[in-house]
Amino acid sequence: MPNLGVTSTEKHDRTLQVDVGETLSNLMDQANTYISAAKAKNTVRSYQSDWRHFTSWCENFGLASLPTTEETYALYLTNLAKDGFKASTIQRRISAISQAHTAAGYESPNTNKIRMVWAGIKRTIGTEEKGKEPIILDILKQILDVIPDRLLGIRDRALLLLGFAGAFRRSELIGIDVEDIKTVKEGIVISLKSSKTNQEGKKEVVAIPYGENPDTCPVHAINKWLEVANISEGALFRSINRHGQVSEKRLSSKAVSIIVKRYMNVVGLNEEDYAGHSLRSGFATTAAMLGKSERSIMKQSRHKSAYMVRKYIRHTSLFEENAATDIGL
Template structure:
């Protein structure tokens, strides 16, 4: 007989708020909900789960999602058991073997976002409307490209993080990133175009709002942060407006500004160390994936 009493794991997860990035928390919630639903469909108990239940779930997920997603779901299951102070089934050797099977099911190569290189950026800027939303979107696209930001870094920028330089460009403090969870930050610089586009946006928005980029409601700027999903939607919708095929538009993601700018830097002759400094990369392997297609362009 299985115990199907509903465990309130959601309230326990709230203890993690502020300790992890918003995108990480969103992933945890989604992954644990998927596991819980799957268990109920299979008439299995999710919390505490048995080693056999976890293994079966992982192997089933390996048939339909990427190995990296399966691994993330395993972390979610592990986290919720620890928060609930229940025996952790995920450290058993059988679970490790199940993950090895998942990785061998198919290619473990991460899907690469299409780079928003300078050519794409120019086209995306041209199709923005002559509205407050257009002012904001142009500044976001141009600044995100110049700063090689992740989408979470872009929406986390604050007005106080921006300072104007004598030459009319900007110095920007990027306070926190996926690889800098304690917020030591990095300094980055922009083009004159980005500075002008941001100046236009701020002239409309006003200086009283804390987030650098904020929602607009009925033509009025609202004093709160955008979600990082807005960035991905902006890039994809810009690609469609610029006349690109839907399949091309969907290849772009919130990471595309970072990928495209890195590819352009390589094409311009900058070495790997300089690009890593510019984008705050810690791993050469990760950067190498971004630069693959740029290398083909260089030597073509």
């Protein structure tokens, strides 16, 4: 009689098909994980927030968001401009909407008409943004003069001096661990795990030299903070409760801005003109005023383009080597 059962070869083929299917499925899951990691967490959060804003707006008017229509998209962008949103915010919303459509398997809704609408918006509202003022060295010294010599003040002095001397972004500054700091003859060297321009986590170090004055020396300030706070490992900058107890919890990026604004008020300056980023831009401005080369500034600030560094060199350096000075007027 003929063999009507399944042969061993057929069983092997089916098993192989199942294994291949599971392998491909696992690889696809891993690929999606890599896609998620392709953008910085802050960027992903911003995109998610922007997408929620768009979908909520669509729901309010009973319009489709995914896929959206050219008319709906144009109305949304027009509404953003009418409500006074900055060009940079609208640009980010455009990116978020495009990313959401692509991820869902739809074509990008950025058609020629949408690009024309966006071009018109930019020409109408302008793309120049008023940045926060830099904390130049003279202002920083005013702040240091009023910081109290107690636990909270010792932490704040260390944070402000290190943030300035290292031209750190807020996320970089609060992300530093004690283990990232190495003492050398000239000062300290800080290893950054990752940064805005170093998403792959390549080794990136920032050298902080000893200052000329112990009262304004960032290395001295860090060492004093570690000593009085009794910190030997983990997060460098931490919160302090009302009882003067140092937490194991790392400071947030928002806390850096709050600290900066607090002292701007104390020295009589408008806190709305300054933010946590003012330390970074203040370093670039101060260094330029003192004749430091763009190359050396970029080395410390870790900018990848001279154009970006020049954006940070604020109006305080406009009169340095000004061609209209001393020409007989």
